Amino acid sequence: MNAMKVLVVEDDAGLRDALLDTLLAADVPAEAVGDAGAALLRLEAGAFGLVVSDVHMPRIDGIELLTAIKRRWPDLPVVLMTAFATVSKAVAAIREGAIDYIVKPFDAQALISMVRHQMSIRAIPDELVAEDPESRRLVALAARIATRPSC
Amino acid sequence: MNRSNHTTSAKHSQLKTAFAAFGSASEKLSARFESLEAKVVWLTRELLEARAGRESTEARLAAIIDGLPAGVLLLDAGGCVVEMNSTASDLLGQPRPQERFEAMLGRNVADPARLIGAIELKNGRFITLSRRNLPGGEIVLLTDVSEAHLMQTYLERQQRLSTLGELAAGLAHQIRTPLAAALLYASQMTLPGRDEADLKRCAGKTADRLRELDKLITEMLAFARGAASVEPVSVNALLEQVAQWLRPTLRAGTRLTIRTEAPDLRVSVNAPAFVSAVLNLATNAMQAAHSNLEIELLARRSAGGRAEIVVSDNGPGIAEHLKARVFEPFFTTRARGTGLGLAIVKSIVEAHRGGIRLDPSRSQGASFIIDLPAET
Numbered sequence: 001m002n003a004m005k006v007l008v009v010e011d012d013a014g015l016r017d018a019l020l021d022t023l024l025a026a027d028v029p030a031e032a033v034g035d036a037g038a039a040l041l042r043l044e045a046g047a048f049g050l051v052v053s054d055v056h057m058p059r060i061d062g063i064e065l066l067t068a069i070k071r072r073w074p075d076l077p078v079v080l081m082t083a084f085a086t087v088s089k090a091v092a093a094i095r096e097g098a099i100d101y102i103v104k105p106f107d108a109q110a111l112i113s114m115v116r117h118q119m120s121i122r123a124i125p126d127e128l129v130a131e132d133p134e135s136r137r138l139v140a141l142a143a144r145i146a147t148r149p150s151c
Numbered sequence: 152m153n154r155s156n157h158t159t160s161a162k163h164s165q166l167k168t169a170f171a172a173f174g175s176a177s178e179k180l181s182a183r184f185e186s187l188e189a190k191v192v193w194l195t196r197e198l199l200e201a202r203a204g205r206e207s208t209e210a211r212l213a214a215i216i217d218g219l220p221a222g223v224l225l226l227d228a229g230g231c232v233v234e235m236n237s238t239a240s241d242l243l244g245q246p247r248p249q250e251r252f253e254a255m256l257g258r259n260v261a262d263p264a265r266l267i268g269a270i271e272l273k274n275g276r277f278i279t280l281s282r283r284n285l286p287g288g289e290i291v292l293l294t295d296v297s298e299a300h301l302m303q304t305y306l307e308r309q310q311r312l313s314t315l316g317e318l319a320a321g322l323a324h325q326i327r328t329p330l331a332a333a334l335l336y337a338s339q340m341t342l343p344g345r346d347e348a349d350l351k352r353c354a355g356k357t358a359d360r361l362r363e364l365d366k367l368i369t370e371m372l373a374f375a376r377g378a379a380s381v382e383p384v385s386v387n388a389l390l391e392q393v394a395q396w397l398r399p400t401l402r403a404g405t406r407l408t409i410r411t412e413a414p415d416l417r418v419s420v421n422a423p424a425f426v427s428a429v430l431n432l433a434t435n436a437m438q439a440a441h442s443n444l445e446i447e448l449l450a451r452r453s454a455g456g457r458a459e460i461v462v463s464d465n466g467p468g469i470a471e472h473l474k475a476r477v478f479e480p481f482f483t484t485r486a487r488g489t490g491l492g493l494a495i496v497k498s499i500v501e502a503h504r505g506g507i508r509l510d511p512s513r514s515q516g517a518s519f520i521i522d523l524p525a526e527t
Binding site for chain 2: 014015017018019021022025026030060104105106107108109112
């Protein structure tokens with residue numbers, strides 16, 4: 001995994017601290033902000049490998065933040081945290097470009113596994129740049145084949 | 152002899168005439184007497200019929216008054232009960248000899264201090280009183296409003312429950328947020344490589360989040376329950392109680408003043424609930440990050456004679472577009488706010504037959520006006 005950070009976006013200060021604390025405890029580099037506006041500013045300034053954002057936030061909610069991120073940084077993966085495990089919400093979020101969603105409440109292990117999984121997927125294109133999704137799949141396949149021990 | 156015969160005959164004729172006249176007069180008298188007698192019989196019958204009619208009207212009126220679903224009491228000039236119908240005696244029992252109505256009522260009410268609106272009796276019924284002066288006394292009408300009172304209490308409770316029901320989705324979010332944080336800290340303890348200090352810190356953080364959850368649930372229950380029993384209390388004393396709670400928490404540079412424009416103003420409230428409502432408003436004012444913050448608690452009588460408590464500050468105030476929403480449950484602008492504070496304040500004030508509003512004329516800071524029926 002590279003050194004790119006995870007950006008946590010959560011309006012509740014208590015939960016924001018808990019999320020950040022959990023990621024740092026698992027040696028996952030991370031930062032946390034309290035709203036979508038602060039998240040966009042932070043993304044402009046630094047290199048982040050993943051955004052983990054709450055859906056229900058005052059002013060700009062998680063879905064609107066997701067749309068804004070997809071417009072500006074189409075390759076940046078966004079995972080949404082929602083307290084409402086409704087299929088429609090999840091489908092809408094995936095349609096908007098979220099790569100995954102996680103239902104609150106979740107434990108530390110679930111968060112860490114999800115973040116590590118997403119960051120490891122992101123690690124591959126750093127070695128070879130490809131814009132087209134088909135080419136990207138091919139690069140990923142090539143990388144997997146290359147890492148296998150030869151018979 | 153002839154002369155003598157002639158004289159006798161004349162006398163005889165006179166007597167005959169006289170008898171005839173007497174006979175005629177006698178017949179006339181007899182006829183008049185019979186007519187008078189018939190009239191007497193007729194008048195007597197009329198009289199009897201009239202008396203019977205009046206007695207039946209009186210009996211009917213008495214039966215109607217006795218059967219009225221309201222209690223009727225007739226008082227003499229001294230205020231003692233002269234007559235009462237059966238509904239009145241069902242509600243208040245019988246008066247003691249020479250007992251005044253006020254004393255009789257006093258024996259029966261659950262709380263002698265609460266004699267306005269629906270009065271609760273010791274037997275669990277609720278009545279309203281209306282009185283009118285009569286020549287030489289007074290008439291008192293007691294209306295049993297127990298069913299209406301129960302219905303009103305039930306409706307108010309239903310409204311609160313229904314509001315609470317609508318909040319279920321918001322609640323799920325509110326409860327899950329501290330729960331999610333607690334779960335993260337608790338499950339962190341099982342990650343590999345945790346040392347003693349990590350475990351201690353995570354346990355402390357878990358407990359903090361659970362306490363936050365407990366506070367949230369307590370606030371929701373207060374909202375669902377509404378206010379409990381009420382008692383008349385001076386508004387000034389209420390504000391003093393608020394100040395007692397508030398003073399130890401004041402930051403340096405924050406000034407708290409209590410102003411009373413009507414020192415004799417009294418209201419009927421559940422003091423702990425009401426003090427916590429006013430305290431909540433004042434605490435909100437204190438959240439404003441403002442140097443030289445001034446908070447004022449003002450007691451005054453409105454033009455309409457109601458009691459008003461005004462909690463104002465010189466902080467940043469409330470943005471125009473948020474003013475209409477501040478009393479909505481779960482509405483908050485603070486990262487750690489539950490958004491239940493002002494909704495609970497509103498619920499407590501309304502349970503006391505009062506209202507709460509933002510002072511629209513205020514150009515700087517925020518000013519909340521609570522108005523309540525004043526005790527006379």
